[in-house]
Amino acid sequence: MRLLCTAFSLSLRRSLAYRVNLFFDALLAVVELAASIGAIGIIFAQTGLLAGWSAGQMLALIGTFAFITGLRATFLDPSLADLSQQIRDGRLDTYLLQPATSVLLATSTRHAPLALVQSVLGIGVVILGLHELGIVPSPLAVAGWALLTLIGLLIGWATSVGLASLAFWAPRLNLGVLYGAAWELGRYPVDIYGRWLQRLLTFAFPVAAITTWPAQTLTQGPDLTTLLAAVLLGTAFTAATLLLWHLGLRRYTGATS
């Protein structure tokens, strides 16, 4: 944790040197979130419910999506962006030689603090959604939301690292764009997709656990089955990713071997 804090502090100091970039990133986050909210507004101008979700619940979901996407963009994306490239050209050696867990060093030590703007705005949209619903969530619901959001971030990390680890076997494979496209499915509740796609988005690429379940918990109260399913999914995905990483490392030959 101390290592992560130090890395974040260094990244923050580097980022604050470029204030125009901060302005651009903040403006982009506002525009993208406004477009999402605008799309929700257009849909609910035509209907009262979308697959059983009201406008307020949808806002809570969009806010949760923005919050978790901001966290991912801040803490994971900068390291994961060129992980395949690092595996390919042998730069991964740097992390393997350091006295800390290699998977953590290679996937979470470069940060983009300016992307946190998106998370802050996301929280604002969640509050707006709750205001629209006219409810004050119970402390248990808020705790459930926070826990599920953390698990969502963990699943986001595990799936990204899992896909990037495939570079140990197929060095030219670049699935970043595909992953970004799949992540976009989290903008809406899984209830809008067909039955098979819904199952796929619950168990294979659990978008349901990343955004639908946290928003549901916050607006309708916690459900023990959902919480347990999320914990199980988070554990299973993390374990599978760590296993994949270790198997991949065995194949890795480094820059000089």
Added chain:
Amino acid sequence: MSRLLRLIRLEIWRQIIGWSGAWWFLVTLVIGQAVAPLLGLFVWLHVPSAGAQVGSYYLAVICVALVTASFENHTFAQAIYSGDVAAALLRPQPPVIGPLGENLAIRLWMLVLGLPLITLVGLTVGVHFAPLALLAALPALALAAVLRFLFVWTLAMAAFWTERVHAVVAFGGALIFLLGGSAAPNALLPDPLRTIAQLLPFRSMLGFPAELATGALTPADAAAGYAISVLWTAALGCCAVGAWRLGVRRYTTVGA
């Protein structure tokens, strides 16, 4: 003119061969372009007032998105940052030929590799297109392809001034998503947003050809849409030329 066309054809061919080794990456680009219209399709299938043609409309939008996809913020802007654009300036040909050829080659690959997805969506949703409506949409599709290229290329030229070209292009992407017909068909937008969307260029880049293909427009609306597309093509053409002239004056590279 024939020399120019021959140069463009050669550049397209060169880029088609160059990109043929990256077919897997191109497949991910196809999915990346199709995901927003697919989301729109899933959403509007749950809204009864959207009408029975919404499946056909979104399938047409997916086709338009693939045929008009533009990535100049990745290709052309990176050439500005790396200094590679200097080589294009020295060649005895218009510098637009490089980005244009690469753009058309990528679109061709995306259309070919996107055919299975288009077929799958078409079979799943159950679509219907009248042949005459499809013919009426073809010129609009060509205009959309030109407009989208000019729009993204102009925005990508922000690379002459800033390092945040992806953010600049993303602003444009958000506008195309919201007002272009991806978030919702133009007819389902509430007023005055619908009127604003009809007057801006974004609908001409995506939704307008799809609306024509599904036969959703009256002849008067189609004519108005075409007039707006032509006007915006001319306007964005002027903007692209202006941005290029200003940008090149600022441009410095190694040794300059």
